[in-house]
Structures are given as C-alpha cells and as structure tokens.
Amino acid sequence: MRALLVVNPKATTTSARTRDVLTHALRSDLKLEVAHTQYRGHARDLARQAADDGAVDLVVALGGDGTVNEVVNGLLAHGPGERVPRLAVVPGGSTNVFARALGLPNHPVEATGVLLDALDQRRERPVGLGKAMTEGLPDRWFTFTAGLGFDAGVVGRVEEQRRAGRKSTHALYVGQALRHYVTEREHRRAGPVTLEIPGRAPTPGLVLTIVSNTSPWTFLGNRPVYPSPLASFDTDLDVFGITRMTAFGTARTVRQILRSHTPSKDDAQAAGPLGKHAISYHDVRHFTLVSQEPAPFQVDGDHLGDRSRVSFTGVRRALRVIV
Structure with a gap:
C-alpha cells in the first residue's frame, strides 16, 4: 500500500528518536513517503496534494489533534468520495x-502496533465528521468538536x-x-449566542456552546x-x-x-448535564x-478568531479510517 506519513516535528509527546522508530516500523509494511510540516496549515496542504495526485492510498498523521x-481538511478539500485516501492516526499531542x-x-x-495490525487484517471503519461553514470563509471540517463562545475563548x-x-499541558488549560471565567463576568450572566435549529424555537443567551462529533x-x-x-462517529452532531x-x-x-458514562442502546435522549441553564440536543444534522x-x-482545539454566524452540518461516513 502506498502511504504518506505527515509528521509534525513539534508534536508534544514524541522525540526525534521515537519518530524515527515509528517511521522504520511503518516502512516495513508500507511504500512510505515521509513529509515534515514546516508551518501552520502545511499538513492540510500535504494531504490535499496527496489526494489530488492520487499517488497514495493512505495518509498517516503523526501529531496531535491539530x-x-x-490532514482531514486536506483530504476532504473536494468533499468525501471513494477516491479519497484512507486516514490513519499515530497520536503525538498532549x-x-x-x-x-x-x-x-x-x-x-503502541498505536503504531495497532495500526500495523489493522493494515494486516484490513480493518477500517467509516466515520462521520462535522463541517462548520461561515459565509466568505472556507468551510472547516472537524473530527471531534467545535465551539463558539466561552470554550473557544479559553x-x-x-x-x-x-x-x-x-508548554501545552492540561494544567495550562x-x-x-x-x-x-473571572474576566468574562458580564458574558457569564447573559451570553451573546443564539442556537437556531430548523423546526425548533431559537435558544438565545448562550454563554457556552459545545458542538460534539x-x-x-x-x-x-x-x-x-x-x-x-451520546455523541458518536455514527450519528450527526450533538450540542450542549x-x-x-x-x-x-x-x-x-x-x-x-x-462523571463516568457508558451510553446504551436504551438511551432515548442526550444524557448530558442537567440544570436550569443547560440545554442539550442529540443527533442534529x-x-x-x-x-x-x-x-x-x-x-x-484550534482557535480560528471571532465569528458572528456559523452554520454546522453532520456528514455521516465522511472518511475511512484505519483502526
């Protein structure tokens, strides 16, 4: 299988030696080309070029969620399709x-070992993704979350x-x-964001809005x-x-x-946080x-500046991932 390994050399939890070991391991099973990112957005450009050229069957991302x-936005620059290379991930972020x-x-x-076994066993799965759209700006695919308001400010x-x-650490976050929280006192009382879902009354005054894929x-x-x-790669988007x-x-x-939560097939609605000022929606397209x-x-987790209006859509089976 022809593959492109996109490496973020600044990935938080990998050293140069570790990256060399992983590259050598992947080369044992793949016809591998390696590219190191050099600027913000470079991974997107590399993945898009690979998809446009049709020269590879698989793109492996070695780095964090960013x-x-x-890579996902590069692969899906022209939207989902059968000719889009598969994706694999080797975690290297915080x-x-x-x-x-x-x-x-x-x-x-350990993740590289799982990947090599998945390739040997031909294991893959389709995953749904979210897409955020702002007029006048490029659409942005996301794999697990988006947000407008408090969490994006953090x-x-x-x-x-x-x-x-x-250094990026959980303590820093x-x-x-x-x-x-301390500095946003005014917005904590009355948020500026309104949620609009077709067929439902708008929900105004949101301080925090988390979109989950x-x-x-x-x-x-x-x-x-x-x-x-209850958010899942197999459903549309959830909003809290x-x-x-x-x-x-x-x-x-x-x-x-x-708190720990194990979703079951019997769950009828989003089992998110409850409270007078909390709202939850599950599986919204x-x-x-x-x-x-x-x-x-x-x-x-990538701050994209300030926005006044963002539309979202869930796209099922948008990408095939080696797992």
Missing part, C-alpha cells in the same frame, strides 16, 4: 482526543500562552479556563469529559450549551461532565450559531 484536523475516541492507545509506539488564551513559550469531548489527563455522552454561568451552577456542571457580537470560535 495535525489530524489539518490530548489526542480523536485517536482515543477511535479506541487507539495514547502512546505512539482555547484562544491557551494559544496565546503557547506562543509566549508555555485549567488555569486559563479559570482566568477566563464524538464522545468524550476531551480529556483531563486520563479523565474523560462528557458534555454530550449554557445560558448562565453562576459559580454554583458551573461547579455542578463540571461535576456532571466529569443542521443548525446555526448566531452571535450578537463577534465571539471566539474554535474547531478541534
């Missing part, structure tokens, strides 16, 4: 939500810290979330976080929102999203988030 997102949601080990060497703060030289939403170390426990973030209500929500003022926007 690298995976770029959190690796997409890889872990697929059931892959969080260690790159992501923006973390990226500022990383540009200043801070928690610290910046607490800082953002799978569950869990993220991890704190090895602890999964579940704002939308909060219309007011009081100290007591926020603490209760945090406790609820950190199309909806729009509209903000009264430009609000922070993120996809797969």
Whole structure:
C-alpha cells in the first residue's frame, strides 16, 4: 500500500528518536513517503496534494489533534468520495482526543502496533465528521468538536500562552479556563449566542456552546469529559450549551461532565448535564450559531478568531479510517 506519513516535528509527546522508530516500523509494511510540516496549515496542504495526485492510498498523521484536523481538511478539500485516501492516526499531542475516541492507545509506539495490525487484517471503519461553514470563509471540517463562545475563548488564551513559550499541558488549560471565567463576568450572566435549529424555537443567551462529533469531548489527563455522552462517529452532531454561568451552577456542571458514562442502546435522549441553564440536543444534522457580537470560535482545539454566524452540518461516513 502506498502511504504518506505527515509528521509534525513539534508534536508534544514524541522525540526525534521515537519518530524515527515509528517511521522504520511503518516502512516495513508500507511504500512510505515521509513529509515534515514546516508551518501552520502545511499538513492540510500535504494531504490535499496527496489526494489530488492520487499517488497514495493512505495518509498517516503523526501529531496531535491539530495535525489530524489539518490532514482531514486536506483530504476532504473536494468533499468525501471513494477516491479519497484512507486516514490513519499515530497520536503525538498532549490530548489526542480523536485517536482515543477511535479506541487507539495514547502512546505512539503502541498505536503504531495497532495500526500495523489493522493494515494486516484490513480493518477500517467509516466515520462521520462535522463541517462548520461561515459565509466568505472556507468551510472547516472537524473530527471531534467545535465551539463558539466561552470554550473557544479559553482555547484562544491557551494559544496565546503557547506562543509566549508555555508548554501545552492540561494544567495550562485549567488555569486559563479559570482566568477566563473571572474576566468574562458580564458574558457569564447573559451570553451573546443564539442556537437556531430548523423546526425548533431559537435558544438565545448562550454563554457556552459545545458542538460534539464524538464522545468524550476531551480529556483531563486520563479523565474523560462528557458534555454530550451520546455523541458518536455514527450519528450527526450533538450540542450542549449554557445560558448562565453562576459559580454554583458551573461547579455542578463540571461535576456532571466529569462523571463516568457508558451510553446504551436504551438511551432515548442526550444524557448530558442537567440544570436550569443547560440545554442539550442529540443527533442534529443542521443548525446555526448566531452571535450578537463577534465571539471566539474554535474547531478541534484550534482557535480560528471571532465569528458572528456559523452554520454546522453532520456528514455521516465522511472518511475511512484505519483502526
């Protein structure tokens, strides 16, 4: 099988030696070309070129969720189709939500072993993805989450810290979330975002809106976080929102999203956090988030600036993934 390995040399949890070992292991089973990313968006460009050329059957992303997102957007630059190369992931970031949601080990060497076994056994699965659309800007595919409002503001703060030289850690995210909570006092009481779902009354005043394509939403170390426990690669999108973030209500929500949850076939509705100011929707194909003022926007943990209106759609069986 012809394959392209897209390597992020700045991946948080891999060393140059580890990457060399993984490359050698993959070359034992694949006709492998290796490309290292050199700038933001390079992984997308490499994957798009591979898809356009038709020269490879598989693109392997070695890096974190940002690298995976770029590769996915490159592969799907012209939309899903039978000629789109398959995707494989070797986790190398600090959190690796997409890889872990697929059931892959969080260690790159162990994940490479699983990948080689999957290739030998010809194991793959189709996964659904989300797509975010803003007028005048390119569409953006996402693998596990998007958000408009509070959570995206936290992501923006973390990226500022990383540009200043801070290492991406779970402690950094928690610290910046607490800082953002303190500084966003006005928006905690009355959010600017309205959720519009066709056939339903609009839900205004959202402080936080989390769009999930799978569950869990993220991890704190090895602890999964579940704002939308029923979200799945096999369904459309889930939405969780909060219309007011009081100290007591926020603490209760945090406790609820950190509790363990095992979805069952008998679940009739989203078993997300409950409360006076919480809203949850499961398996929604199309909806729009509209903000009264430009609000922070993120996809797969990548801050994309401020947006006033973003439409979302769930696309089932958008990509084939080696697992």
